[in-house]
Amino acid sequence: MLVLEDLLKHIEKRVKELLPQEAEVVKVEAEGPEIVIYTKNIKLFFEDESLIKTLASELKKRFVVRSDQSSLADPETTRSLIESIVPKEAEINRIDFDPEFGEVIIEAKKLGLVIGSGGKILKEIVTKTGWVPKVLRTPTKPSDIIKGIRRTLIEESKERKKILKNIGKNIYRVQTRKTEWVRVIFLGGSREVGRSCFLVETPESKVMLDCGVNIANIHGAYPYLDSLSYSLDEIDAVVISHAHLDHSGALPFLFNYGYEGPVYCTPPTRDTMVLLQKDFVDISKKTGEELIYGEKHIRKMLKHTITRNYGEVTDITPDIRLTLHNAGHIIGSSIIHLHIGDGLHNLVYTGDMKFGPSRLFDPAEVHFPRVETLIIESTYGGPKDVHPPRQVAESELYRTVKSTVENGGTVLIPVFAVGRAQEVMLAFETFAKKDPDWNHIVYLDGMTREASAIHTVYPEYLRKSLQKRILHNDSPFDSEIFQLVDPTKRKDIAEEGGNIIMSPAGMLTGGPAIEYFKLLCEDKKNTIIFVGYQAEGTLGKKVQKGIKEVALEENGKLKGYQVKMNVKTIEGFSGHSDITQLLSYVKKLSQKPQRVITVHGEEKKCVSLARMISSKYRIETRVPHNLEAVRIV
Numbered sequence: 001m002l003v004l005e006d007l008l009k010h011i012e013k014r015v016k017e018l019l020p021q022e023a024e025v026v027k028v029e030a031e032g033p034e035i036v037i038y039t040k041n042i043k044l045f046f047e048d049e050s051l052i053k054t055l056a057s058e059l060k061k062r063f064v065v066r067s068d069q070s071s072l073a074d075p076e077t078t079r080s081l082i083e084s085i086v087p088k089e090a091e092i093n094r095i096d097f098d099p100e101f102g103e104v105i106i107e108a109k110k111l112g113l114v115i116g117s118g119g120k121i122l123k124e125i126v127t128k129t130g131w132v133p134k135v136l137r138t139p140t141k142p143s144d145i146i147k148g149i150r151r152t153l154i155e156e157s158k159e160r161k162k163i164l165k166n167i168g169k170n171i172y173r174v175q176t177r178k179t180e181w182v183r184v185i186f187l188g189g190s191r192e193v194g195r196s197c198f199l200v201e202t203p204e205s206k207v208m209l210d211c212g213v214n215i216a217n218i219h220g221a222y223p224y225l226d227s228l229s230y231s232l233d234e235i236d237a238v239v240i241s242h243a244h245l246d247h248s249g250a251l252p253f254l255f256n257y258g259y260e261g262p263v264y265c266t267p268p269t270r271d272t273m274v275l276l277q278k279d280f281v282d283i284s285k286k287t288g289e290e291l292i293y294g295e296k297h298i299r300k301m302l303k304h305t306i307t308r309n310y311g312e313v314t315d316i317t318p319d320i321r322l323t324l325h326n327a328g329h330i331i332g333s334s335i336i337h338l339h340i341g342d343g344l345h346n347l348v349y350t351g352d353m354k355f356g357p358s359r360l361f362d363p364a365e366v367h368f369p370r371v372e373t374l375i376i377e378s379t380y381g382g383p384k385d386v387h388p389p390r391q392v393a394e395s396e397l398y399r400t401v402k403s404t405v406e407n408g409g410t411v412l413i414p415v416f417a418v419g420r421a422q423e424v425m426l427a428f429e430t431f432a433k434k435d436p437d438w439n440h441i442v443y444l445d446g447m448t449r450e451a452s453a454i455h456t457v458y459p460e461y462l463r464k465s466l467q468k469r470i471l472h473n474d475s476p477f478d479s480e481i482f483q484l485v486d487p488t489k490r491k492d493i494a495e496e497g498g499n500i501i502m503s504p505a506g507m508l509t510g511g512p513a514i515e516y517f518k519l520l521c522e523d524k525k526n527t528i529i530f531v532g533y534q535a536e537g538t539l540g541k542k543v544q545k546g547i548k549e550v551a552l553e554e555n556g557k558l559k560g561y562q563v564k565m566n567v568k569t570i571e572g573f574s575g576h577s578d579i580t581q582l583l584s585y586v587k588k589l590s591q592k593p594q595r596v597i598t599v600h601g602e603e604k605k606c607v608s609l610a611r612m613i614s615s616k617y618r619i620e621t622r623v624p625h626n627l628e629a630v631r632i633v
């Protein structure tokens with residue numbers, strides 16, 4: 001039987017056989033899902049790109065080439081070379097060296113100019129110095145979160161390398177049990193919205209999809225992790241579909257309780273989830289709620305995170321291969337495709353997704369090589385959940401806002417800091433351009449600024465037209481109609497009249513939005529506009545349903561408020577598919593699935609969507625309860 005050492009040795013042996021002598025390979029190591037080749041002649045690999053391509057196609061692995069430490073030029077010489085060959089217009093912000101990974105990290109405003117046509121400049125850097133350049137985009141507005149993450153990754157690079165090597169050993173272990181069955185255990189987010197968490201198991205592997213919290217329900221806040229009959233360190237990998245807390249909020253908790261494995265997600269998901277988790281910790285601290293993790297666990301999670309772009313195929317266990325695809329929901333949001341057991345079965349989990357046009361993203365991906373089981377969200381799975389088209393929603397927003405502000409009222413739009421906020425910002429930017437009389441400021445409070453900055457770092461995750469504007473220094477997020485709120489001025493902004501305020505939390509569950517609500521709700525000149533999903537039990541849902549009086553905490557005591565302001569809901573901005581889009585998604589999938597499982601919706605919506613899919617398309621459907629296991633092979 002092959003043991004681990006043999007498997008990696010075998011790969012090393014084949015690598016040496018397939019490469020010419022002058023490749024001067026020093027060692028071959030698994031680092032996470034990648035096989036790293038250390039060489040004394042990195043130049044050769046960059047001059048003849050077919051070398052790596054041949055290895056990848058022969059051995060079906062992802063290869064990375066790195067200089068052996070002894071053949072790296074000294075950092076100062078490298079820095080001056082970079083400064084002399086990269087044009088000034090690229091606006092290099094900083095250059096860092098990461099000797100552990102043999103990388104020189106160049107942060108600049110215009111990446112294209114650092115790369116050079118056909119990668120010419122990068123090639124020159126690596127062939128002359130041995131350092132492999134990694135280019136990162138500077139956000140158009142300063143961002144503490146991006147800066148913090150980038151710094152942490154460099155500071156912790158020694159530790160990260162150790163972690164990646166351990167992960168590599170686990171991935172490239174020799175499979176000892178045959179993939180004879182596959183099942184999914186539903187640990188949260190079934191027949192409910194919140195705490196999404198599913199575990200895909202084969203005899204060989206255990207992979208978790210999402211690990212969220214339910215912020216609207218303190219009694220069912222976390223997934224049923226304690227129901228597992230084994231410890232968390234037996235889980236091979238966690239894959240996160242997108243950053244919203246109901247999908248990523250419990251992830252650092254795993255690292256507080258013994259999980260040491262990898263987290264896979266897209267780069268924007270990584271950055272955005274750190275932003276939201278940090279805020280979650282801050283809010284819990286302020287409200288005195290019990291903390292299940294702290295900043296240090298978020299940092300630990302970050303060290304274990306391996307990012308993947310859409311379409312990159314990655315071995316994550318001996319019998320499971322992962323690919324992420326665009327979900328059209330928020331920045332970096334992914335549909336997760338798992339290829340299980342070498343052709344045995346293919347599972348697609350949609351996460352939250354939008355199968356329709358929006359200003360920010362392309363519609364969710366429907367093309368997969370194969371799909372036998374589909375796990376689909378059901379947020380708007382009811383028969384009447386039909387949303388108006390985007391243009392109708394935008395004109396309604398325009399009319400509502402105009403009539404309020406022209407009467408001296410203030411508009412409050414509670415938004416999720418990531419997703420709806422940027423979508424609505426783009427609508428306002430268009431209003432201001434089209435309406436010559438527009439003279440209203442849109443105030444952004446809370447994390448909205450940081451979230452928008454993350455969008456400008458990853459334009460390739462946005463729709464083409466938007467991408468172009470950001471790359472041409474015309475980011476709509478930087479328009480002068482948007483102003484950031486100084487927290488001490490909240491009262492003045494709310495009471496001045498004629499202003500528009502966008503603030504988290506989107507369901508009025510906390511954040512500055514509550515403060516504004518208290519200041520504005522008793523005056524009938526003002527309007528609150530809901531543009532996103534409101535979960536049962538939240539203040540947002542109560543106000544949306546027309547509650548006339550609410551008791552809210554004020555300096556530790558409850559105080560009564562009359563709700564006299566106008567209450568308006570505009571559905572068309574949702575980042576979720578409406579029922580028409582959900583059904584058409586199933587129909588347009590490149591292959592008709594054998595089985596559809598509905599999750600992430602109120603119970604009646606999950607059931608209703610499943611019924612419609614089975615009667616319309618004659619597909620077997622399942623609506624699991626939490627804690628249930630569904631065998632799919």
Ligand code: ZN
Pocket residue numbers: 242244329352
């Ligand atoms: Zn979401």
